[in-house]
Amino acid sequence: MKILVTGGCGYKGHVLVPKLLNRGDEVLAFDTQWFGNFHKPHPHLQVIKGDIRDIHSVPLQGVDCIIHLSSIANDPCSDLDPQLTWEVSALATMQLADKAKRYGIQRFIYASSGSVYGVKEEEQVTEDLELDPISAYNKTKMVSERVLMSYQNDMIMQMIRPATVCGYSPRMRLDVSVNMLTMQALSTGKIKVFGGMQVRPNIHIDDITDAYLFLLDHPEAQGIYNAGFENISIMDIANLVTQYVPAEITVTESNDPRSYRVNSDKLRKAGFQPKKKVENAIQEIVEKYRAGELKNEDHFYNLKWMQQTVV
Numbered sequence: 001m002k003i004l005v006t007g008g009c010g011y012k013g014h015v016l017v018p019k020l021l022n023r024g025d026e027v028l029a030f031d032t033q034w035f036g037n038f039h040k041p042h043p044h045l046q047v048i049k050g051d052i053r054d055i056h057s058v059p060l061q062g063v064d065c066i067i068h069l070s071s072i073a074n075d076p077c078s079d080l081d082p083q084l085t086w087e088v089s090a091l092a093t094m095q096l097a098d099k100a101k102r103y104g105i106q107r108f109i110y111a112s113s114g115s116v117y118g119v120k121e122e123e124q125v126t127e128d129l130e131l132d133p134i135s136a137y138n139k140t141k142m143v144s145e146r147v148l149m150s151y152q153n154d155m156i157m158q159m160i161r162p163a164t165v166c167g168y169s170p171r172m173r174l175d176v177s178v179n180m181l182t183m184q185a186l187s188t189g190k191i192k193v194f195g196g197m198q199v200r201p202n203i204h205i206d207d208i209t210d211a212y213l214f215l216l217d218h219p220e221a222q223g224i225y226n227a228g229f230e231n232i233s234i235m236d237i238a239n240l241v242t243q244y245v246p247a248e249i250t251v252t253e254s255n256d257p258r259s260y261r262v263n264s265d266k267l268r269k270a271g272f273q274p275k276k277k278v279e280n281a282i283q284e285i286v287e288k289y290r291a292g293e294l295k296n297e298d299h300f301y302n303l304k305w306m307q308q309t310v311v
Contacts, residue, residue: 001216002026002062006052006096007069009037012111014171016067016209021045023213028059031070034310035299038170053087055095065107066100067212068093071140074175075115076303078137089140094147101154109215110148110159113141114201114228114262124263125201127161127224145224156222158215162208163201163228163262167281168288174300178202178278181238182285185247187296195254196235201228201262204276214272221270228262229274240279244286 003020007013008029020027021042029039029047039047050057052070060066071089072078078085093110100108117125118132133139148157166178174183177200184191211227238249288294299305 001064002028003065003067003216004028004030004058004060004063005067005069006030006058007071007111009033009039009047009171010035010069010073011169011171011173012165012205012209013069014038014169015205016069016212017045019209019213028063030058035171035302035305052092052096055092055099058096058099060099060103060105063100063103063105065109065216066096066105067109067111068096069111071111072137073302075135075137077306078135078140080303080306082136085136085140089137090143090147093140093144097148097151101151105155107156107216107219108148108151108158109212110144110157111212112145112159112161112224113138114161114163114226116142116145116161117260120260123261125226125260126263127226127266152222156219158219158222159224160208160211160215160227161224161262162211163203163226163230165205165208166202166278167205167276168284168294169205172294172300173302174296175302175304177234178237178281179285181234182241182245182282183289183296185241185245186286186289189247191238191241191247191249193234193238193249193251196238196251197233198254198259199231199233199261201260202230202232202237202278203228204274204278204281206276207274210275211267211272214270218271225267225270226262226264227267228264230278231261232278233259237278241282244282 009031026044033049072085115138116131118134131142133142
């Protein structure tokens with residue numbers, strides 16, 4: 001299968017693309033490469049530097065499936081330049097879907113976000129709850145979902161709403177909770193927790209990328225699926241980290257009291273089972289750091305790097 005992965009040089013893309021290649025797929029990894037390109041050469045991989053906003057530069061000839069990961073990731077980055085966020089994360093998605101239809105592409109897998117739900121009082125957040133996005137990031141994801149669902153009669157449309165992703169990737173992110181707290185412990189011997197009692201959903205990067213592979217293999221699993229299999233408090237994450245890295249935990253007041261549990265029973269019932277946990281992510285990050293394969297560098301922090309190089 002020939003697969004276009006937009007955002008193929010991102011945090012998830014650097015884990016997903018090698019898995020696709022190992023399956024025998026031909027992969028086009030399309031990315032601005034703002035955060036670099038760490039893919040190893042492969043005869044079935046073509047890495048293309050480009051901007052998803054320039055829809056005419058996106059290679060779709062002969063493509064069987066699009067896995068659309070491309071977006072301005074997380075709330076702070078999206079708020080840096082709301083116009084850029086809407087152009088990249090919403091308008092470009094609409095144009096990509098329209099062009100995919102014109103090229104006769106039959107499969108479209110979209111990486112949405114569990115943040116589209118906004119603040120929920122319900123203890124279990126399921127796919128049928130009303131969406132109430134707060135930031136530009138959340139809003140563009142919701143709008144993109146709605147646009148893409150309008151094409152469900154033209155192609156197989158599958159969407160994942162991931163929880164917060166954790167774990168090691170060659171294009172690392174150190175601005176997501178598990179990864180960030182682990183790196184704080186490793187680099188400073190201290191962990192700073194805001195609030196701490198908030199429960200948030202998490203998913204290991206191997207599991208979220210495996211979920212995309214699962215959808216590839218199960219075209220009958222159409223529609224929208226939550227993907228977050230470990231609901232755990234920030235304090236529990238910090239305590240888990242200290243089991244592997246001696247560190248002092250300090251707690252300060254948080255202005256973000258959101259606490260919710262994502263329910264992913266729908267994805268389980270479709271046949272997908274996760275294999276890893278937050279604890280595995282912590283162990284892997286510690287191992288990579290101690291082996292000298294991971295460093296605390298600016299380009300692993302989306303907001304910091306975009307402020308320096310993009311916006």
